[in-house]
Each structure stands twice: as structure tokens, then as C-alpha cells.
Amino acid sequence: MTEQGGTDVAPERSEGILVPVGQSVTLRETVAYAVSEAEAAIDGDSGTDGATDADGDAGTAEGDESGEDPDTTQDADTTRDENIDDLEGPVALHFIYPASWRALDPEAEGRIEQAEELLDRVAIWVREDLGIEDPEEFDSAEPIERAGFTLETALIGTEEYLFSPGDFARVLGEYASEHGLEQVIVDPEYEPAGSAPMLRPLVTELDRTGLSIVEAPVERSTRRRALPGRGSVRQFVGVFGVAYAFYLALGGFALTDGYELATGALAAAIVAGLTWRVTVRRSVDPLLAARTLARFGIYVPYLLWEIAKANVTIAYVVLHPRLPIDPRMVRFEAAVFGDLSVTTLANSITLTPGTLTVDVTRQDFEVHALTADARTDVLGGSLERAVRFVFYGRDGATIASPAERTAGAAGGTGGSDRATDPNDTNQDGGEDDKRQEGAA
16 A cells, blocks of 8 residues: 555556665565566556546446456456556666765775675566576676566665765655656665664655655564673673773772772763663774774874964964964865764864864864965865774775865766865865775
């Protein structure tokens, strides 16, 4: 049954079906349902259309008077066809994987491979449901054209950051509009952003685009996660360790005072017991956390050095008789992802005299720079590379600066990164950077 604005209505006529794809325990059943709906639509088109047109009521009435079973079956088929789509022409199934990662995400390449493997598996499932022998021998990149049926798979949204349900609905709506699709079959366990519960908001946003939404009627088993587990224990230990270290730091690291050690352990245990489920979103990898903390220990002296240099520069500007300031707003897209790394970069820019982070939207930074040198430093990406070193390692720091990425995009190399000074019409893209983006 089609769900549209909270009311069950018959979907509009279309020439294809769009199915968003993602890792899901019910994806296989959703694929089978989509294939069965497409086949039923083809059968409805090749059969007697009179039963579903204006004369359908009269034809059904005559069948009821005769009491013949074929007419009863035809009436049931007609009802089912109305609940899917009475398609005109070939039926096209489009299985679409919207990318939930960012173009400069260090794990983007691996996630693209996983998405393509999943789409290949979906194509094999479709061939199995169509009764094609040895479905794995067929090239999944080549569309199926069999008995009025075509199959297309695609990975979309890789050149932008899809964050909210509205973002995913927008790219799906644009794809549907481009390919003339008006119906969407949604996997009830589909979560476009991974673990975040976004299906209901996504359906609402898709409904606003005018698409007909059908939720696949698949069986779902109740899944309950056991409270104790390796990930859960690591989360607890991680929160406990941070709370304990903070307590000892407040007490001056009195490691010889048994009372301080005991009360600190008790306080940390209480804090961890109350907050470990909400403080840490995923299981803590002790080795990765240790490496990140070690790199952060290297980053702090570097940041202090940058702050000291900026202090000297701003002191010179303030004491200069001509007060050579040139305040401007700078906008750029930073290559950092996740709340902690974005917050670290934003605060680092603010702590450096001469620059102030005014606004951050996802990875879009708006920074006020007091002088031309401050603008050059921000667009030069030194702090950005340092923050990437902390969270993504040495390879992650090997990346073009915001100014260089903008210059590359302007030269036709593509990409969605931008770094702009709204008041500067003569921006310098900087020197050529031969280093490769380690996180691409």
C-alpha cells in the first residue's frame, strides 16, 4: 500500500521504480519484492487493460454474475496492479546507493568499493529472482533487457556531503526526475546514514518531492543487543579512564595519597556508569585512542607556537602608527569530518590571534581574518593539516590547502571544495602542490 502524506492512495502512473539501497537485514527481501512488483506490472500491461480502465467496473460485475473463477482472479490481480503501477512501456528498476560519506573522508575509497559490491550483489539477486541461470556470469554493469524489464544500479551523491534526510531525499528526487521515475520502494530497515534512525524523516521528505512511496512488506525479526559486550566494556573503560584522569588532574596528581586515588576511582566509576552509553557513540579502540592522544600531544606545542607567532604579528599591527588592518570574512570547506575534529579546528582558529571562527555548518567554515597575512594562513591550510594529522595520521596530513583545492576546482578538475574571500576579487591560488590527498 502506498504511503503518501499519511494517507493510503494508489500511486501515480510511472515508467519505473526507484529503490534506495544500503546495508540492511531485509535488503534481500526488499529486492525480491521490487522484482515481483515490476513483473506484476508487466503482466498487467500485457493482459486485458479493459479491466483496469473506465469499463473495469462493468467487466467485474459481469464476472461476478457468471461466478467464474478466472474473473475473480482477474479482479484480485486488478486490485494488486492498482496498488503498484499500471506502467506504460518497459518497467525499469533502479537500485540507487546514496553516498553517506564525504569526498575527502579517509575511508571514502573503501566505502565506495563496499557500495559497488553491494550493488553488484543486488544485480545478482535480481537475476536470480528473474530465473536467469548462473546470474553471477552476467556483467552487473550491463542493464538487463528482458520481457520489457530493465535494471539499473548507480552510486550517487559522491561529490557532496549528504547529511540530513532532506539531503538524501533531494538527491533521490533529482535522480528520479532525471530518469522519469515516480515511485519509490523503501526497505523498512533502510538507514541512509548508517546507524542513525532516518527512515521516517526520509520518507516524509521524499513525499514532499511528489514521489509515490511504498514500504516493502517484509518480515522483520526483533533484534535486541545484549547489554554486556566487548564494545560496551570498552566504552565504559574509556569514559572511566578519562573521568579518573580528570579527577586526578584537579587534585594535582596526588598519586601517593590513597584517599585521593580511592575517591577518584569511585567518582569516575559513578560518572562512567551514568554516562557511558551516551558519551561515546561507538566502541573505543584503545590502540587508536592512544595514537590519537599521542598525536594530539604533538599538536598542542605546534598550536602554541602558532599562537605565539600570531600574537607577535597582531602586536606589531596594533602598535603600528598606520594600523595596517584589512578585516575580511573568509569562507572555505575544510577537509575534516566528525564533531570532534571540526570542533578542534574551529577552536584552534579562534585561539590564534587575528582569526575568529564565526560560523561552522558541517564542514563549511566562515572565519573573520583581521589582516591579509591571517587570511593567507587560514587558506594556506596549516592548521587544517595539523588537525588532520591528529585524527587521521601522517597520511591524512598530506592534502592540498583550501586555496589549492579551490584553484583546482576552478581549473576544471572538479570537486566541491571552495575557499572564498567575498571581498577579494584577486585571490592567489598559491603554489602548485604535488602532494596527493592521503584521505581521498
